[in-house]
Amino acid sequence: MITESHTLDGAVEPTRWRDRVRAWSGxxxxxxxxxxxxxxxxxxxxxxxxxxxxxxxxxxxxxxxxIDWEKFILDLAKPAFALPVALVALAVLGVAWSEAGWAERLQGIKPLGKLLLLPFLLAYFQRSQRGLWVFSAFLVSCTLLMILSWIVLALPQLKLAHTASDGVPVKNYLDQSQEFALCAFALMPPALTALRARQWRIAAGAIALILLFVANMFYVVSARTALVTMPVLLVLFASLHLSRRATRLLFAAVALASLLVWTTSPYLRQRIADVGIEYRAHDTSGIASTAQRLTYWRKSVKFITEAPLFGHGTGAIQHMFTRDAAGQTGLNAEVINNPHNQTFNVAIQWGLIGILLLYAMWTSHVRLFAGRDLVNWIGLAIVVQNITSSLLNSHLSDFHEGWMYVIGVGVAGGMALRARRPEKILADSAARRGCVTHKWCNKRDVVPAKVFGPV
CATH class of the missing domain: 1.20.5 (Single alpha-helices involved in coiled-coils or other helix-helix interfaces)
Structure with a gap:
């Protein structure tokens, strides 16, 4: 009997402990x-x-x-959850056939490691009702950074970190431009909805922020990659949210504004003119960004053709450029570990298999955002921005832009999935009728349609 009592106690105590943890975490x-x-x-x-x-x-x-692990495992069967994990798994497996040293192999896993958090974020924000907190926090933070950017342009001594560019308080102009471009386009649906609802103060505030973000990029400092993504996002926004007449008016206004900016911004004209100078550069002694990229891409294509199916293995990029630089001079002698193109970055290491997984993941995340409300627009803008900018950079692998993608897609994707649940659709329908007939209606799930609803 003593043994049985002891066994019973041993079985009960872990159960009580788990119940306490569950109650506490809930x-x-x-x-x-x-x-x-x-x-x-x-x-x-x-x-x-x-x-x-x-x-x-x-x-x-x-x-x-x-975490409800049973549901989480079921969610992992969905492409939006599974494909980021599969891409990281491929990076781990690629260590086995890599041509690089072990330090480079292990280092090669790190850039994609952040994708492992995407399933957790997607699962969490299917339950959390505070996803807009995350986007609001990012917007407020970027707004403060934008204000400080204008200040340090006039007073460089107030910079918080040593940077090479004027108007950049912290980090670098590449990251700052991606943030500002995303914030500007994320604000467009609320501005449009407020205009249609004749909520003039909200509309004026949103439009003022949009103009300040864009003006900072045109007059203070900008990455040309961000300037390339902006027309793509503009066309996407117009196609989803505007009528044909409104689209024509918007593009006419953008054309006039572009002409005004071109004539009043020496900085922007110089940035565009530098492309031709950089194209003709033959070494890295001066500005050679365009010529460097073309050299990286030409070499990348050669490396990919040598191992088209499985690539050269995880962490092999620097090894391949080092091998090819032997006996070369000028730009051809440069050794890098980033070909400034996400497709080439993946293909050099994992070949066609890696490319298929990368594009399948992007496609699955685009498909998450089929709606036309604010959350779906933010998520879609983040994915499209990453795809477009990854033509000129390895932005999914880069720290800053990669985290923008993981957090943004994770939060917006989870919220979009939650909104598609049958009980959520019924709850929203009941909320619009006044929450009279459904006892489980929760007003915290409902975002006021007049501000954040479909536009």
Whole structure:
């Protein structure tokens, strides 16, 4: 009997412990704290890589006890969840056939490692009702950065970090431009909806922020990659949210504004003129960005044709450029570990298999955002921005732009999936009728249609 009692106690205690953990992790305070952590991670992204890493780690630790593992495993069968994990798994397997040294092989896994958090974010924001906190935190943070950018343009001594460019308080102009472009386009649906609802103050505020972000890129500092993505996002926005007449008016206004900016911004004219100078460059002693990219891409194509199916293995990019630079001079002698194109980045290491997984992942994430509300627009803009900018950079593998993708797609994708649930659709329908007939209606799930609804 003593043995049986002891066994019974041993079985009961773990159950009680698990129940306590489940109750604790399900409390309102715990859930709110978890939401605050991911919002702080988004807010810290424009400012600090260390703070971002700390907040993301704390968020992941906080989320793990709340996961319904049975449902999470079922979710992993969905392409949007599974394909990021598959791409990381391919990077791990690619270590086996890599031609690089072991240090480079292990380092080659790191750029894609952040994709492992995408399934957790997608799953979490199917339950969390505070996804807009994350986007609001990022917008406020970028707005403060934009204001400081104008200030340090006039007073460079106020920079928070040593940077090579004027008007860049922290980090670099490449990251700053991607942030500002995304914020400008994320604000367009609220501005349009407010205009249609004749909410003039909201419309004026949103339009003012859009103009300030865009003006900063045209008059202070900008990455040409961001300038390439902006027309793509503009066409996408017009096709989804505007009538033909409104589209014509918008493009006419953009044409006039572009002419005005071109005549009043020496900075922008110089940035465009530099493309021709860089194209003719033959070494890295001066500005040679365009010529460098063309050289990287030409060599990348050669490396890919040598191992088209499985590539040269994880971390092999620098090894391949080092091998090819032997006996060369000028730009051909340059050794890099980033070919400035995400497709080439993947193909050199994992060949056609890697390309198929990369484009399948992008496609699955585009398909997440089929709606036309604010959340779907933000998610779609993030994916399209990443795809477009990855033609000129390895932005999915880069730290800053990669985290923009992971956090943005994870939050918006989870919210979009939650909105498609049958019970959520019924709840929203009941909310529009006044929440009279459905006892499970939760007003916190409902975003006011007049501000954030379909446009």
């Amino acid at each position: 409390s309102i305070a715990y859930v709110r704290t978890t939401d605050i952590l991911i919002a702080l991670a988004a807010a810290s992204l424009p400012w600090s890589t260390t703070a971002l890493a700390v907040f993301m780690l704390l968020w992941l630790v906080a989320v793990i006890p709340t």
